[in-house]
Amino acid sequence: MKLESSNFKIYLGSAYLIVLFMAIYFLFSTFDLKDLTSYEFIKENRETILIYKDNNIFFLTIIFFIITIFLNLLLTPMIIPTLIIGFIFGKWLGTLILIFGNTLGGFLLYRLTKTFFSDLIEKKFRTKFSKFIDFFNRNEMFYFMCFRFMGGGGTPFPIQNILPVLFNMSAKNYIVATLLGIIPTTFVTVSLGSGIEKIIDQNAQLSFLSAIQSQEIYLPIIGFFIILIIAYFVKKFYFKN
Numbered sequence: 287m288k289l290e291s292s293n294f295k296i297y298l299g300s301a302y303l304i305v306l307f308m309a310i311y312f313l314f315s316t317f318d319l320k321d322l323t324s325y326e327f328i329k330e331n332r333e334t335i336l337i338y339k340d341n342n343i344f345f346l347t348i349i350f351f352i353i354t355i356f357l358n359l360l361l362t363p364m365i366i367p368t369l370i371i372g373f374i375f376g377k378w379l380g381t382l383i384l385i386f387g388n389t390l391g392g393f394l395l396y397r398l399t400k401t402f403f404s405d406l407i408e409k410k411f412r413t414k415f416s417k418f419i420d421f422f423n424r425n426e427m428f429y430f431m432c433f434r435f436m437g438g439g440g441t442p443f444p445i446q447n448i449l450p451v452l453f454n455m456s457a458k459n460y461i462v463a464t465l466l467g468i469i470p471t472t473f474v475t476v477s478l479g480s481g482i483e484k485i486i487d488q489n490a491q492l493s494f495l496s497a498i499q500s501q502e503i504y505l506p507i508i509g510f511f512i513i514l515i516i517a518y519f520v521k522k523f524y525f526k527n
Contacts, residue, residue, distance in 0.1 A: 339374055347379065351387045358391025361444040368472065372479020380476040388472070389465045392447040396460060399448040407451045419453050427459035434467025474509040
């Protein structure tokens with residue numbers, strides 16, 4: 287059976303959707319997300335998590351790298367996983383895991399979507415993002431890197447990963463633009479997750495005041511606003527209507 291055959295695309299695309307829905311079902315039936323995101327749960331298990339990480343750093347790095355790839359393939363919003371990885375691994379190692387994991391995972395999702403769902407993407411997003419397509423076609427790597435740097439202008443990360451289907455972006459340009467473009471926002475978000483770990487270590491109870499007074503929290507927030515300001519000027523000068 288040829289890769290280009292429509293029947294093969296239907297079978298493999300259907301298998302991907304089945305795996306996606308099974309993963310979502312497993313997540314919600316196995317874990318109580320309310321507990322996993324609660325401050326008390328995190329505080330009570332912080333020491334156990336960090337001790338296990340210190341004793342199994344290489345193993346956990348590989349595992350979370352693979353998890354990051356699969357989360358991209360499962361169209362998962364990455365804000366919570368990014369904070370969790372920052373919490374566990376700190377800002378430097380956490381940033382490296384996410385940059386390479388999101389780049390590889392995003393690229394695999396792009397190739398999968400381009401091969402099996404290109405018609406659907408065209409129908410769903412071409413009109414909405416038509417004003418960007420001309421810019422991307424002029425210099426796809428530079429403009430897509432700017433788009434990534436801007437956080438996609440508020441576009442969810444899974445949607446950012448598949449938008450290049452609209453202008454048939456080359457593999458090399460996709461990987462380079464993503465790898466470089468996601469560095470600032472990834473580092474800032476990971477630093478915020480790392481800062482939460484420091485806050486838990488220093489305070490019995492988490493409060494808005496204690497958090498905002500900690501440089502581990504307010505510095506990433508300042509960095510985030512700096513990125514927004516730079517993104518505004520990038521959008522103004524490079525993405526004019």
